Amino acid sequence: MVKEFFNAAANLKKIQRQGWIDKLSIENPESVADHSYSMAMMGMIISDTENYNSEKILKMILLHDLAESEIGDFIPGEIPIEEKNKLENNAFSKIIKTLPDNVKTEYETLWNDYQKKESSEAKIVHQLDRLEMAFQAKIYQNEGHSKEKLSTFFESAKKEIIHPKLKELFRNIIDEK
Numbered sequence: 441m442v443k444e445f446f447n448a449a450a451n452l453k454k455i456q457r458q459g460w461i462d463k464l465s466i467e468n469p470e471s472v473a474d475h476s477y478s479m480a481m482m483g484m485i486i487s488d489t490e491n492y493n494s495e496k497i498l499k500m501i502l503l504h505d506l507a508e509s510e511i512g513d514f515i516p517g518e519i520p521i522e523e524k525n526k527l528e529n530n531a532f533s534k535i536i537k538t539l540p541d542n543v544k545t546e547y548e549t550l551w552n553d554y555q556k557k558e559s560s561e562a563k564i565v566h567q568l569d570r571l572e573m574a575f576q577a578k579i580y581q582n583e584g585h586s587k588e589k590l591s592t593f594f595e596s597a598k599k600e601i602i603h604p605k606l607k608e609l610f611r612n613i614i615d616e617k
Contacts, residue, residue, distance in 0.1 A: 442539060445535060445538065445539055448506060448509040449502075449506065451509040452471060452505065452508065453473040455513055456469050456470070456471055457471065458513040463589055463593070464586070466585070470576060472509075478575070479565075479569060480501045482568050482575075483568050484497075484498060487561075489605070490605060493561055496561045497561045499547075500553070503532075503547055506535055507532045509535065532551055533548075536548065567606050570596065570600045570601050571606055571610055574594055574597035574610055574613055574614065575613050577594060577597075578616065597610060
């Protein structure tokens with residue numbers, strides 16, 4: 441039944457982005473759903489302007505953090521990456537298990553592609569994840585949060601964003617006053 445899938449997706453509205461809590465002590469940070477929505481808007485524009493498969497990018501973005509509705513949002517280094525991947529894979533499988541087989545197969549394929557960064561779309565989605573994080577960090581900086589505390593978010597994004605258009609957008613975000 442798809443109701444369980446919808447419940448899991450809706451639960452992302454209640455899952456707060458843990459990095460903002462741990463690093464900035466923000467009491468009411470953006471949710472994972474907020475992050476995914478912002479990423480989807482970025483992905484729509486980038487995929488349409490850079491001639492990527494928009495449907496694939498948007499579906500991948502909407503699925504990329506779905507497992508967090510079951511396991512929460514772990515920050516990098518909080519648990520070993522192998523353990524995080526195992527938890528995410530198990531949670532994702534549980535969430536999609538009641539979907540029709542053809543849909544489940546498509547979502548599993550997108551999930552695996554995203555995790556392995558196999559396609560150009562998966563590579564862009566990973567970079568968009570970082571770009572959106574940098575964009576949100578800049579919002580928090582403009583709201584008065586410490587630039588020093590935010591520097592790890594900006595540095596992380598800077599290292600992983602390699603697409604020329606996304607690099608340009610990143611620089612525009614960072615240089616904005």
